[in-house]
Amino acid sequence: MGSPQALSERDRRIVAAWAADCAERVLWLFEAEAPDDPRPRVAIARTRAFARGELDVAGEIRRRFVGGGAARDVKSPAAAAAARAAGQAAAVAHMGAHALGAAAYAAKAVAVAAPDQRIAAADEIRWQLSHMSAPVQAALRLLPPVGEDPSGPLGPGLLASGLQGAIIRDLQCAIAGPDPASRPESDALPSSGSLAGVSAEPFVPDEFDPPRELQLPEFHLVPLGAEHNESDHAAWTSSIPHIRATPGFESGGWPPAEGMSLEANRLDLERHARDFAERTGFTFTVLRPGTAEVIGCLYIYPAKDGGGDAQVRSWVRADVAELDGPLHAAVTRWLIEAWPFDNPTRFPRDER
Secondary structure, three states: OOOOOOOOHHHHHHHHHHHHHHHHHOHHHHHOOOOOOOHHHHHHHHHHHHHOOOOOHHHHHHHOOOOHHHHHHOOOHHHHHHHHHHHHHHHHHOOOOHHHHHHHHHHHHHHHOOOOHHHHHHHHHHHHHHOOOHHHHHHHOOOOOOOOOOOOOOOOOHHHOHHHHHHHHHHHHHHOOOOHHHOOHHHOOOOOOOOOOOOOOOOOOOOOOOOOOEEOOOOEEEEOOHHHHHHHHHHHHOOHHHHHOOOOOOOOOOOOOOOOOHHHHHHHHHHHHHHHHHOOOEEEEEEOOOOOOEEEEEEEEOOOOOOOOEEEEEEEOHHHHHHHHHHHHHHHHHHHHHOOOOOEEOOOOOOO
């Protein structure tokens, strides 16, 4: 049986065009350093020809490593990542999973060339999702989650680690949800914590041991994980208008007005759990005391646009709206007593 990362020939040709779009968008970062090296541009052109059905699979598989040295022949990380994006696009003829590799290296190229890597990578992912057709999304949905299947490029290794891995996880989370191409670019990413770990600076000091629990008479906070999927999904999907009116969520990026499948929600929760384990963001589910019933959520992530050293947001279900103020106050005290932040961004509560 073939690898689930291969995809059918038809699907490989479908995703190849999108991979070429992603790689070509950042090609200028390579050509700015190496204007006389045609290898990445040629690789992208051949990827487009493959997508159109003009080149056969066997020939492109044999040629997939041609020009692979372009990344080694440049000095800047951005130029190298742009060359690798082109190489990943050319390898789609061999395995469809390389399309996500092309997108990941393209977003990485933009990120490492920018002052704020997290914002730059997130913006590039939004562009990639907004330019993804429904057939491309359907084909990419067939791929296994990055880091789980060892039979191809998405297995444990370069694409599953570091910045590339964070980008692919965000892409797969968005791909698993409603059609990304039908959503505005500002709302293309699925949740509030996307790419929180991209910044080169550590979010918390190495010696800091993050709290794992906050227990009070009104609620019980524990790290969010896939084990909370059904109750978490039921909590926020029952309260979308209420949450979107909660301070900190008014921009409308999350929760998505159209909802999200249970499987897409599980992927999102798994990403939050990885962020917690990697110390790049800390998400806590808010439980009714003595039960596994989710009644809210707390997000502690790096602040955006230089607004303090952390951004802290929380919500509760609409049917327990009276707990919003007490939760906000309890978290504010907790941040002072147990967390290392000097200037966290909070969202004040009015009488609501």
